[in-house]
Amino acid sequence: MSQTRFRSSLLMAPALLWLTALMVVPCALVLALAFFRRGIYGGIDYTFTLENFGLVFNPLYAGIFLKSARIAGTATLIAVVVGYAAAYAIAAAPRRWQPVFLFFAVLPFWSNYLIRTYAWIVLLNREGLVTQLLRWFGYTGEPPSMLYTEGAVIAGLVYNYLPFVVLACYAPLSRLNPELAEASRDLGASAMTTFRRVILPLTVPGIAAGAVFVFVLSIGNFVTPALLGGGRFQMIGNLVYDQFLTANDWPFGAALAMALIAIMLLVLMAQALAADRAAGRAAQTTGGGDG
Amino acid sequence: MAERSPATRRTLWLVLTLVFAFLYIPIAVLVALSFNEGGLPTAWSGFSLKWYASLAGNSSILSAGLNTLIVALVSTAIATLLGTLLAIGVEMRRQYGKGLEALIFAPMIIPDIVLAIALLSFFSMINLTMGLHTIILAHVVFNLAFVCSVVRARLKSFDWSIVEASADLGASAITTFRRVTLPVILPAVVAGALLAFTLSVDEFIIAFFTAGAGRASTTLPMQIYAMIRFGITPEINALATIVMAVSITALTLSQRLNRGMIGQ
Numbered sequence: 001m002s003q004t005r006f007r008s009s010l011l012m013a014p015a016l017l018w019l020t021a022l023m024v025v026p027c028a029l030v031l032a033l034a035f036f037r038r039g040i041y042g043g044i045d046y047t048f049t050l051e052n053f054g055l056v057f058n059p060l061y062a063g064i065f066l067k068s069a070r071i072a073g074t075a076t077l078i079a080v081v082v083g084y085a086a087a088y089a090i091a092a093a094p095r096r097w098q099p100v101f102l103f104f105a106v107l108p109f110w111s112n113y114l115i116r117t118y119a120w121i122v123l124l125n126r127e128g129l130v131t132q133l134l135r136w137f138g139y140t141g142e143p144p145s146m147l148y149t150e151g152a153v154i155a156g157l158v159y160n161y162l163p164f165v166v167l168a169c170y171a172p173l174s175r176l177n178p179e180l181a182e183a184s185r186d187l188g189a190s191a192m193t194t195f196r197r198v199i200l201p202l203t204v205p206g207i208a209a210g211a212v213f214v215f216v217l218s219i220g221n222f223v224t225p226a227l228l229g230g231g232r233f234q235m236i237g238n239l240v241y242d243q244f245l246t247a248n249d250w251p252f253g254a255a256l257a258m259a260l261i262a263i264m265l266l267v268l269m270a271q272a273l274a275a276d277r278a279a280g281r282a283a284q285t286t287g288g289g290d291g
Numbered sequence: 292m293a294e295r296s297p298a299t300r301r302t303l304w305l306v307l308t309l310v311f312a313f314l315y316i317p318i319a320v321l322v323a324l325s326f327n328e329g330g331l332p333t334a335w336s337g338f339s340l341k342w343y344a345s346l347a348g349n350s351s352i353l354s355a356g357l358n359t360l361i362v363a364l365v366s367t368a369i370a371t372l373l374g375t376l377l378a379i380g381v382e383m384r385r386q387y388g389k390g391l392e393a394l395i396f397a398p399m400i401i402p403d404i405v406l407a408i409a410l411l412s413f414f415s416m417i418n419l420t421m422g423l424h425t426i427i428l429a430h431v432v433f434n435l436a437f438v439c440s441v442v443r444a445r446l447k448s449f450d451w452s453i454v455e456a457s458a459d460l461g462a463s464a465i466t467t468f469r470r471v472t473l474p475v476i477l478p479a480v481v482a483g484a485l486l487a488f489t490l491s492v493d494e495f496i497i498a499f500f501t502a503g504a505g506r507a508s509t510t511l512p513m514q515i516y517a518m519i520r521f522g523i524t525p526e527i528n529a530l531a532t533i534v535m536a537v538s539i540t541a542l543t544l545s546q547r548l549n550r551g552m553i554g555q
Contacts, residue, residue, distance in 0.1 A: 004383055007464075011380030015373040015435050019394055022432050023401075026409035033412060086310040089303040092295070101307065103546065108314050110542040112493040114512055115531040118519050119317035122324065125523065127331075129320055159317065162310075191299075220402035222496060227519060237404045244408050244500070254412070257405045264402065 033254035044250060052255035061239065065259070068235040071150060071225075072218035075157035079214045080207060082158070083165025087206075090166070091173040102170055109163035117227050120156050121147060124228075148230030156224040161214040168210035172203040204278035212271040220260050236260055318535065325532045330525030342529040351506070352530065355514035362423055362498070362510060363491040366430035371484040373431070374438030379472065381439070382446040398436035406432065407500035414501065421503025426510065429501045430491045437490060438483035441549060445479035482549030489538040489545075 034052050037045040055061060090101045108116060123129045124147040131143045146152055176199065184194040218224075222237030229235075234242075236256060243253025295303075325343070329336035346352055377395065381387060398406070410429050414421055449472075457467040473480075495512035502508045509517075511534065518527050 008380040008383040011376040011383070015377035015380075015439070016394070018373060018431060018435065019398065022410065022413075022428055023398060023406065024394070026413035027401075027405070029413050029416065030405070030409045082310065082313075085306045089306040089310075092300075092303050093307070104311065105314065107539060107542070108318060110489060111318070111535045111538050112512065112515075112531070114493075114495055114515050114519065115321070115535060116317070118515070118527065118531065119321050121519065121523060122320060122528075123317055159313070162314065166310075216400070216402070220404055222404050223516075237402075240404050240408060244411060250408075250412060253408060257402075257408055260402060261405060264400075268400075 030254045030257055033251050034258050036251050038249045038251050049251075052252045053258075055252055056255055056259050061256075064234055064239055065236060068219050068237075069263075071153055071157070071235065072215050072221075075154045075161070075218045076211050076214040078154070079158045079162050079165045080169075080211050083162050083210055084169045084203075084207060086162075086166045087169035087173050090170055091176070098174065102167070105166045106163045109160075113160060114223060114227075116160055117156050117224055120152065120159065120228055124152055124155075147228065148233070150229070150233075152228040153225050153233065153235075156228045157214070157218045157221065160224070161217060164213050165210035168213065169203060169206040172206040173199075176202060201278060201281050204281075205275045208271045208274045208278070212267050216264050216267055219263060321528050322532050322535075324525065325528035327525070330528075342525045343533075346526055346529050346533075349526065351509070352511075352514060352526075355509045355511045358423060358508060359492055359511040362426050362430060363488050366427045366434050366491050367484055367487045369427070370431045370434030370438050370487050371480060374435035374483060374487075375442050375476070375480050377435065378439045378442035378446060379476075382443055382449070383451070395436060395439055398433040399440070403494075403496040407497045410497065411500045421501055422508045423502075425501045425503065426498045426508065429497045430494060433494075433497075434487035434491060438480070438487050441483035441486060442476055442479045445476050445549070449475055478548045482545040485541045485545035485548070489541045492534070493538060 033044065035048055035050070037047050037049050037051070039045040056065075086105060090098055090105065093101055121128075125131075126143040126145065126147070128147070130146060134144070180198055180202075181194055184198045185191070189197065219235070220237050221235060222241050225233050225235045225238055226241075236259075240253050240256045240260070243249045243256065247253075324330070326338050326340070327335055328339035328341065330342060381391070381395070406429070410425070414425055419425065453471055454467055457471045458464075462470070493512060495510075495516060498510045499513055499516070502510070502513065511530075515527065515530060515534075518524065518530075
């Protein structure tokens with residue numbers, strides 16, 4: 001037994017050392033940075049301060065946090081509704097086609113993120129495909145400005161993360177016992193009631209996993225706002241970027257990054273809670289059905 | 292599932308069609324435009340490979356491509372080795388702490404921008420000159436986590452008693468690994484390596500922050516980002532098509548080797 005433990009430790013050691021040296025230590029360092037002052041010439045002045053965290057709550061920056069949360073929230077809502085519908089449709093398709101549909105729904109997710117975002121510049125720019133299409137239908141006015149708007153950023157986020165929601169929602173939908181829905185209908189429930197009271201509660205864990213994924217990746221996103229929101233469009237990710245690469249205020253940038261991590265942890269905790277409660281309800285629905 | 296009315300079935304097919312159109316039209320437009328002689332989205336002026344030819348003559352794209360290949364190959368090799376050993380080490384134990392689990396899981400969920408600035412701060416604090424080697428150090432962090440999770444999934448159904456049997460029959464630890472464990476996990480190891488390779492080829496933010504000053508260590512995604520910010524050019528369409536073809540091929544292979552990673 002102890003020999004197994006020793007061997008196991010030996011096997012894990014190189015990877016764990018790598019993760020410690022190049023993830024744990026650097027992240028701890030950033031956390032520490034957040035408690036120091038910015039030096040006069042952009043360096044770091046090693047005197048303890050909480051100012052950086054105070055600055056995060058400054059109306060200007062708190063506003064950017066709220067805006068990021070609003071954009072991420074909207075993208076999450078749209079992605080979950082569309083992704084759930086798609087997953088439902090895949091789960092309802094003939095059995096042998098399901099893996100194929102699922103594979104093709106997820107495939108775009110594994111291609112380059114920058115390129116998928118760039119595709120939306122091609123679609124939405126003033127002389128882009130959408131404008132061409134409108135002209136073709138007889139539209140003659142000014143080209144609509146769609147690129148460099150909040151809507152474009154949301155579209156980009158939904159597009160990029162939708163496949164994951166489909167994947168996350170498909171898992172519980174495909175495992176659903178069809179007899180449950182039949183029983184509900186036999187007992188006189190309408191299709192809508194069956195969906196709302198039986199199917200939906202049983203698939204909450206998938207929805208929660210998909211939603212958390214989209215929200216967390218969207219709120220800290222830096223590429224999509226930079227490319228589809230235009231040069232002056234800022235979400236938290238862009239703010240962090242600026243502190244490190246242009247404003248040279250690393251301590252404040254570090255505090256912003258910590259706030260981002262804190263939000264992420266909160267969301268993950270909420271997900272765990274939702275999954276627990278759903279598991280409890282599912283046990284009631286399926287287990288205590290004879291009451 | 293239960294029988295559905297024709298109306299419901301039509302609605303479900305409509306949903307599928309619309310979602311697939313949403314997912315694939317933007318990519319299809321890009322690919323189509325990369326073969327458009329005129330290069331503009333305004334009009335189709337004939338099939339041409341000239342934008343691919345012009346890529347081949349662009350030295351900064353070629354050197355970025357070479358850098359990307361170096362980073363992806365080296366980081367994948369290191370990550371595959373470390374990640375596989377880690378997976379075996381973890382699964383050998385009958386129990387392990389939540390802390391270990393969190394440490395292995397963290398690189399997959401930590402926001403890119405946070406890891407990027409953390410590594411930038413770290414490298415500059417220890418006065419390490421940044422370049423391709425620092426990008427490799429950084430890419431191994433998330434790559435090994437992904438390799439580990441793919442291999443672990445395979446090991447979940449592994450019967451450890453055959454390892455004991457092999458040892459009882461007098462095989463050395465090395466022989467047991469080579470003849471018993473490795474053949475079982477090999478498809479997962481290769482699948483994990485292919486996944487790591489594509490992740491590394493596509494990774495932009497961490498590379499951007501850990502590449503250091505100067506253009507010498509520009510990777511393909513960094514080059515693409517710079518080109519996109521500069522404006523739309525037909526070359527980007529061609530480059531995008533090539534990059535997508537490479538990652539989709541690698542991922543499809545990975546999926547075939549390791550059923551269940553992308554699918555169920």
